Amino acid sequence: MTRRVRVTILGVLAVCGVLVPAARASARTTVVVKDKVVTIKVSVDVFGADALTGPDGQPLVDYWEKIAEDTWNAAFDRYPYCNRYKLRLDVDLRARSRDADDRAGRHRLHVTAPRGGTDWQGVGWNGVPETNPQPGSGDGTRSFNNDRVGTIPANAPPTIIVHEFGHLLGLGDDRKDGVATSGRDGTVMVGGVAGVDPTKPLRIDKELVDRIGTEITKIENEVSCKVALWEGTTHGTNIFPTFIAERGDVVCHVTVDGRFNFAVAPDGKVTGTSTTQYDGYDCDGYSGTTPTPFFGNETARGFSVSTFVAGTGGPTQFRRTGDRAHGTYAVHNADNDYEYTFDAHCVNCDDVNVS
Ligand SMILES: [Zn+2]
Numbered sequence: 001m002t003r004r005v006r007v008t009i010l011g012v013l014a015v016c017g018v019l020v021p022a023a024r025a026s027a028r029t030t031v032v033v034k035d036k037v038v039t040i041k042v043s044v045d046v047f048g049a050d051a052l053t054g055p056d057g058q059p060l061v062d063y064w065e066k067i068a069e070d071t072w073n074a075a076f077d078r079y080p081y082c083n084r085y086k087l088r089l090d091v092d093l094r095a096r097s098r099d100a101d102d103r104a105g106r107h108r109l110h111v112t113a114p115r116g117g118t119d120w121q122g123v124g125w126n127g128v129p130e131t132n133p134q135p136g137s138g139d140g141t142r143s144f145n146n147d148r149v150g151t152i153p154a155n156a157p158p159t160i161i162v163h164e165f166g167h168l169l170g171l172g173d174d175r176k177d178g179v180a181t182s183g184r185d186g187t188v189m190v191g192g193v194a195g196v197d198p199t200k201p202l203r204i205d206k207e208l209v210d211r212i213g214t215e216i217t218k219i220e221n222e223v224s225c226k227v228a229l230w231e232g233t234t235h236g237t238n239i240f241p242t243f244i245a246e247r248g249d250v251v252c253h254v255t256v257d258g259r260f261n262f263a264v265a266p267d268g269k270v271t272g273t274s275t276t277q278y279d280g281y282d283c284d285g286y287s288g289t290t291p292t293p294f295f296g297n298e299t300a301r302g303f304s305v306s307t308f309v310a311g312t313g314g315p316t317q318f319r320r321t322g323d324r325a326h327g328t329y330a331v332h333n334a335d336n337d338y339e340y341t342f343d344a345h346c347v348n349c350d351d352v353n354v355s
Contacts, residue, residue: 028107029143029168033222038081039088040216042068042168045103048111049095052154060111060154061093067158068165075204081213082225083267091165107148107168114155120198123160125150125167132218138172139211144219159198163188170215171208224266229347230325231261234276234309236340244283252283256340260294260308268298274308302327312338323349 032039046061054063068091076087094106102108125148130140142148152164166189174184175193184190188202196202217223236256244250255278262272273293280286294314296305302320307313309329318325323346331338 028105028145028147029170031144031216031220031223033085033220036084037086037088038213038216038220038223039090040169040212041090041092042107042165043092043094043105044107044109044168045094045096045100046109046111047096047100048098049093049154050097052095052111059095061095064161065091065093067161071158071162072165072169072204075209079206079209081209081216081223084225085213085223087209087212087216089165089169104147107143108150109164110149110151112151112153115153118198120153120156120160120192123150123152123156124164134172134211134214137174137211139170139215140172141170141215141218143168143170144215157199159188159200159202162204163191163202166208169212171211224351226348226351227266228264228349229261230264230272230344231259231347232325232342232344234258234260234274234340234342236309236329236338238278238311238339239337240335242283250283252280252286254278254280254283254286256309258309260342260344262294262303262305262344264298264303270294270296270298270303270305272305272308274310276309308342309340312340316342318342318344 028043030041030043032041046064049060052060054060056063069089072089076089080086098110125143128142128146128148130138130142131145132141134140148168150164150167152160156164171189173191174181174187174189175191178193180187180190180193186203187205187208189208190196190202192198213223213225217225234256235258238254238256239251240254241249241251256276257279258274258276260272260274262270264270271293272295273291275289275291277289278287290310292308292310294306294308296303296315299317302318302325304315304317306315308316312329313331316327316329318327324344325346326341326343328339328341330340
């Protein structure tokens with residue numbers, strides 16, 4: 001059933017969009033999110049692998065499973081998606097006889113005769129069209145939406161195994177007209193471009209991990225790489241002694257009213273600006289408006305940011321509960337009796353869905 005297409009010399013390819021069965025959506029590649037760990041489960045029936053062993057003497061499916069998991073998980077350990085999520089690959093390969101029935105909810109890989117030399121043409125996945133393509137790449141969600149069907153030679157080297165599982169994680173080929181696309185030389189989704197020796201490893205870089213994450217955000221609402229936007233107000237007073245020429249020693253009462261907004265990036269970095277109005281109604285010279293940029297980080301309890309009311313110290317702590325955060329800031333010393341509160345709410349957290 002596999003239509004062979006000759007494209008490149010080494011041809012580790014996804015043969016796309018040629019045979020279009022009435023695709024039924026079933027279990028395919030699935031995702032489970034828990035505590036910022038995103039487990040990608042790939043279930044594949046491997047037809048014709050029932051009597052085959054890998055070079056380590058173990059069943060062939062166990063050998064392939066270990067290569068795919070170890071290689072992708074090493075990259076996932078190194079590069080958290082969006083600096084926020086740890087991806088995990090869980091491969092479930094089952095060896096089946098060549099004539100076994102198809103099972104819905106599992107990808108299907110047909111083992112073909114061992115190949116020699118550099119002849120790896122026509123290896124890969126065919127079948128379902130991409131209905132959710134990522135612009136500018138071959139990436140998309142079809143492996144999450146459908147069972148895929150592919151072929152692979154019994155002696156495919158690890159680089160080809162890793163590449164083909166990359167397709168089941170949402171990645172397309174990083175090549176065009178037999179050449180690696182810009183900046184992708186030496187990375188694993190270039191597949192069979194000229195000059196690649198599939199018996200040597202190819203790299204999984206941060207871009208590939210982020211691209212897998214991008215595809216997962218399309219099918220799993222709990223995963224998001226968006227920036228959270230917060231806004232709020234602050235209110236308070238500053239009471240302090242001072243000397244005013246025509247009045248002598250006085251105590252000033254200044255009210256503090258402000259607005260602020262800040263963004264929380266997926267890596268937890270906070271950047272914002274606040275505008276504070278001071279009304280020193282009983283003391284000339286202590287009124288005005290001061291814009292202040294501030295920055296900080298997400299913490300276990302909320303946010304810790306630098307001074308965001310001009311003239312006070314820092315850092316300032318926000319305690320967060322859901323999509324609201326609040327705090328107080330107080331300085332009591334000989335020069336100042338400062339006290340203010342601040343309240344903020346997240347304006348897009350339903351959408352960003354970060355916790
Ligand atoms: Zn490919």
